Amino acid sequence: MSLTLRSENACFGGRMSFHAHASRETGTEMRFAVFTPSQAGPNRKVPALYYLAGLTCTEETFVIKAGAQRLAAELGLMLVACDTSPRGLNLPGDSDAWDFGVGAGFYLDATQAPWATNYRMGSYVNLELPALIEANFPAATDRRGIFGHSMGGHGALVTALRNPDRWRSVSAFAPISNPVAVPWGEKAFGNYLGTDRTSWEAYDASVLMRAKAHPCEVLVDQGLADQFLEKQLQPEALEAAAKASGQKLKLRRHEGYDHSYWFIQSFVADHLRHHAALLG
Numbered sequence: 001m002s003l004t005l006r007s008e009n010a011c012f013g014g015r016m017s018f019h020a021h022a023s024r025e026t027g028t029e030m031r032f033a034v035f036t037p038s039q040a041g042p043n044r045k046v047p048a049l050y051y052l053a054g055l056t057c058t059e060e061t062f063v064i065k066a067g068a069q070r071l072a073a074e075l076g077l078m079l080v081a082c083d084t085s086p087r088g089l090n091l092p093g094d095s096d097a098w099d100f101g102v103g104a105g106f107y108l109d110a111t112q113a114p115w116a117t118n119y120r121m122g123s124y125v126n127l128e129l130p131a132l133i134e135a136n137f138p139a140a141t142d143r144r145g146i147f148g149h150s151m152g153g154h155g156a157l158v159t160a161l162r163n164p165d166r167w168r169s170v171s172a173f174a175p176i177s178n179p180v181a182v183p184w185g186e187k188a189f190g191n192y193l194g195t196d197r198t199s200w201e202a203y204d205a206s207v208l209m210r211a212k213a214h215p216c217e218v219l220v221d222q223g224l225a226d227q228f229l230e231k232q233l234q235p236e237a238l239e240a241a242a243k244a245s246g247q248k249l250k251l252r253r254h255e256g257y258d259h260s261y262w263f264i265q266s267f268v269a270d271h272l273r274h275h276a277a278l279l280g
């Protein structure tokens with residue numbers, strides 16, 4: 001798997017780099033960003049924390065807007081941020097709306113035409129990207145964490161709940177907690193997965209968490225002034241699921257915070273510490 005280095009800069013004693021590669025899963029070029037802390041080296045592998053961004057975002061959004069590198073450098077955490085969908089395919093309808101298609105891959109493997117061939121962000125995030133990172137960067141193979149925002153919060157929860165052996169820690173900012181029951185999820189899952197709603201449940205964090213708890217405590221932050229809270233996010237579904245399965249869930253609600261990266265920037269340190277404590 002060959003990687004193209006797009007840019008590299010010194011950052012808090014480590015390196016901030018941007019890369020591209022030909023993806024097996026999506027059949028397109030995919031881009032990602034990596035913060036490598038100074039503690040990492042050829043003989044010293046560090047834990048890697050993967051970030052999944054929300055609708056309309058790219059691999060740049062988190063690393064530019066969240067302000068996570070200073071603490072990641074202190075904690076010795078590698079940060080990896082990928083894009084939110086394949087790009088450049090020009091499939092019919094892939095760019096008609098900001099909540100579906102390009103920039104809106106929903107971190108699942110589509111089963112329906114014309115999406116099934118390329119919209120394989122589920123396997124990309126769970127398998128292809130970690131294999132690529134671990135082959136090309138000093139990332140430990142047994143200490144992966146995952147977090148994300150909104151659509152990416154859904155992606156992080158679902159990826160970890162479906163693959164607890166691969167993802168030791170998980171957290172989310174304002175996740176789409178019960179996508180089978182909200183308009184963003186109904187639109188995406190209907191198109192990517194088809195009309196059989198039971199097939200959608202394999203990608204719903206609340207359904208998955210209700211069936212089986214992740215071994216580690218899950219941290220979720222939610223702003224109470226979030227413009228998408230009532231219609232799209234439904235954290236109470238996750239809370240009920242955790243109660244049913246005995247999942248340890250720390251769900252924190254914050255007065256006055258909206259859905260923006262100002263909210264993420266305000267609480268990102270707690271998420272990095274949550275992961276660092278679990279990843280060692």
Ligand SMILES: N[C@@H](CCC(=O)N[C@@H](CSC=O)C(=O)NCC(=O)O)C(=O)O
Pocket residue numbers: 053054055056057061065098149150151152259260261
């Ligand atoms: N363009 C949209 C707003 C899109 C938006 O708010 N995207 C969020 C994620 S929403 C769920 O996944 C985001 O993270 N945006 C990037 C940012 O920098 O804020 C509209 O017109 O409303």
